[in-house]
Amino acid sequence: MSFITLTTDFGTKDHFVGAVKGAILSQLPDAKIVDISHEISPFNIAETAYILKNSYKSFPKGTIHIVGVDSELSDDNKHIALEIDNHFFVCPDNGSISMIVSEIQPTKMVEINIHDRIETSFPVLDVFVNVACFIARGGNLTVIGKEIKEIKINTEIKPKINELQNQIIGGVLYVDNFGNLITNISRKMFQEIGKNRKFTVSASKHKFTKIFNKYNEITGEYGTNSTIFDGEKLALFNSADYLELAIFRSNLKSLGGASTLLGLKYRDRVTIDFHSENEPEFSPLQ
Structure with missing residues (x-):
């Protein structure tokens, strides 16, 4: 059984959270999906970083954490996947995991490069879910991305x-x-x-x-x-x-x-x- 967590600023009024969960279950029917929060203030990276830092360690090793806050792909906002402290994170490169990496060095970091096959305005559903399910099936991060040495750090957190x-x-x-x-x-x-x-x-x-x-x-x-x-x-x-x-x-x-x-x-x-x-x-x- 794979544990997959969701942290987003989607709220619960719209269809977004349900669609993401449905897409995960379509690929991994036995997945255990846990909501960390969907009430992050819109686009608030510092808030996301605080909530992630103080929640991820409560989950079993090998848990995959999908982070959907300010996730639209751009030249300045890449999509990344990381292994940190025996956990996996699929998220934008916007500083949302700054508080974790400030204390623990990632084991592996990649920039996701499957976008040439997927064009979407809903990357959490169409990209992050596919990456998370790939990891859950035992996939290696280097298959879905190229290794990187640095990620963005949110300086206002420090x-x-x-x-x-x-x-x-x-x-x-x-x-x-x-x-x-x-x-x-x-x-x-x-x-x-x-x-x-x-x-x-x-x-x-x-x-x-x-x-x-x-x-x-x-x-x-x-x-x-x-x-x-x-x-x-x-x-x-x-x-x-x-x-x-x-x-x-x-x-x-x-x-x-x-x-x-x-x-x-x-x-x-x-x-x-x-x-x-x-x-x-x-x-x-x-």
């Missing part, structure tokens, strides 16, 4: 560090279903640059001097009466180990999420300033 090593300059990478704001600043970077120094996280007019590891840590000794903290803002390292700005027990229908209440959105700037010993005291990392 935060910057100032020359004095006392500030990380990042931004909002993703807004989740609860309205929480996930930044591109990882726990690893925070620890490597911060070196246990005191700090201030700044986002627009909002400041945070403590970073939690769980949402309910904000309640402290008031855990039995945690409702008094509903609506409070907090910063934490989420399950993916990225800095997140959240509202405790946010309710998008009544209270609102962090994106709304803090007035922040995708690409808005988030910085962390680290302080020397003679600067005002701030609460340390939990």
